[in-house]
Amino acid sequence: MFRLFSKVRARIESAKNKLTASFKSIFHGEKLDPSAMDQIEALLYSADIGVETTENILAAIRSARENNPQMRGKEVSMICQNVLFDVFRGVDHSVETLLKNEKIVAEGAIGEVPTPPLVIGLIGTNGSGKTTTAAKLAGFFRDNGKSVIVGACDTFRAAANEQIRIWAEQLHFDLVESQRGADPASVAFDTCQAAISRGRDVVILDTAGRLHNKSNLMAELAKMKKVIGRINSDFPQHLWLVADAHLGTNTITSAQKFHEELGLTGMIITKLDGTSRGGAIVGIYQKLRIPVYFIGTGEGHGDLMPFVFDEYVRTLVAV
Ligand SMILES: Nc1nc2c(ncn2[C@@H]2O[C@H](COP(=O)(O)OP(=O)(O)O)[C@@H](O)[C@H]2O)c(=O)[nH]1
Ligand SMILES: [Mg+2]
Structure with missing residues (x-):
């Protein structure tokens, strides 16, 4: 099993405290006052779990109250939990399953054709955490017995290559470096080729993140996809959005754009540490319905956790 989720509890505690403590203050530990519905609504909106989920929770509370006018705060919290569980159910967020599906954990018999590397492209807006996450992911896969190579495909920012090189030296992963202004697609191509010739299991491509509405970024990323697809039509097997939990609705808008254009x-x-928007995952996920594989909870290389949705929901709304 991969490392579990406990560390994140403390990290998103502020969000949890907000919801749970506020529920308590609305109910005063007693029966649910009808006027409390407005307060619950405001609270749910402020937690940033998105309009759809908020409406679903409110509807579930209303219908439960019809059957049980004596309903108390604890029951409201449970309803809230159940609706949130339903949001995430049905999609497998497990990284273990992902790795199994990609066959990179399969035992290779002698004489078999080598399994191609798992190529993961990281995309997202500037400052969302792509480079840091590329390094954290390299560390994660390495700690789980996989050999990793990272491609420095952000060739727009002068310091981008330097930033990932420092991580590569610290965490000892292979890096294909780039010059500023180089063609990102060719760096991605070289990285995939290097992975194949060196027999690496996983390729992580760090990319540039100009604003989503600048079409040249989308074109650049689409080209990158196409070019590495010439090496192996399955490449890249994955394209993951790296999204900043702080940005709330802005993140949702840009996420949808990336998904439409590139297929995430x-x-x-x-940045789920130090944010009061601990609920942001719900809103983003609700719109995209693609697996949330990891969450970032700090700037250090260990601050990356596999996403475990029931733990997350229990952290967000304690009963
Ligand atoms: N607190 C916190 N900071 C993060 C996290 N991930 C990235 N950062 C910081 O966010 C800033 C931008 O990250 P970077 O990886 O350069 O973003 P990029 O532009 O998408 O490559 C840096 O200062 C990172 O240290 C996280 O999970 N938590
Ligand atoms: Mg970067």
């Missing part, structure tokens, strides 16, 4: 296969939500 998963997400990583970063």
Whole structure:
């Protein structure tokens, strides 16, 4: 089993405290006052779990109250939990399943054709945490017995290559470096080729993140996809959005744009430490319905956790 979720509890505690403590203050530990519905509604909106989920929770509370006018705060919290569980059910967020599906954990018999590497492209807006996440992911896969190579495909920012090189030296992963202004697609191509010739299991492509509404970024990323697809039509097997939990609705808008243009296969939500928007995952996920594989909870290389939705929901709304 991969490392579990306990660390994140403390990290998103502020969000949890907000919802749970506020529920308590509305109910005063007693029966649910009808006027409390407005307060619950405001609270749910402020937690940033998105309009759809908020409406679903409110509807579930209303119908439960019809059957049980004596309903108390604890029951409201449970309803809230159940609706949130339903949001995430039906999609497998497990990284273990992902790795099994990609056959990179399969035992290779002698004489078999080598399994091609698992190529994961990380995309997202500037500052969302792509480079940091690329390094964290390299560390994660390495800690789970996979050999990793990272491609420095952000060739727009002068310091981008330097930033990932420092991580590569610290965490000892292979890096295909780039010059500023180089063609990102050719860096991605070289990285995939290097992975094949060196027999690496996983390729992580760090990309540039100009604003989503600048079409040249989308064109650049689409080209990158196409070019590495010439090496192996399955490449990249994954394109993950790295999204900043702080940005709330802005993140949802840009996420949808990336998904429409490029076809995302998963997400990583970063900066869940130190944000009061602990609920942001729900809103983003609700719109995209693609697996949330990891969450970022800090700037250090260990601050990346596999996303476990029931743990997350229980952290967000304690009963
Ligand atoms: N607190 C916190 N900071 C993060 C996290 N992920 C990235 N950062 C910080 O966010 C900033 C931008 O990250 P970077 O990886 O350069 O973003 P990029 O532009 O998408 O490559 C850096 O200062 C990172 O240290 C996270 O999960 N938590
Ligand atoms: Mg970067």
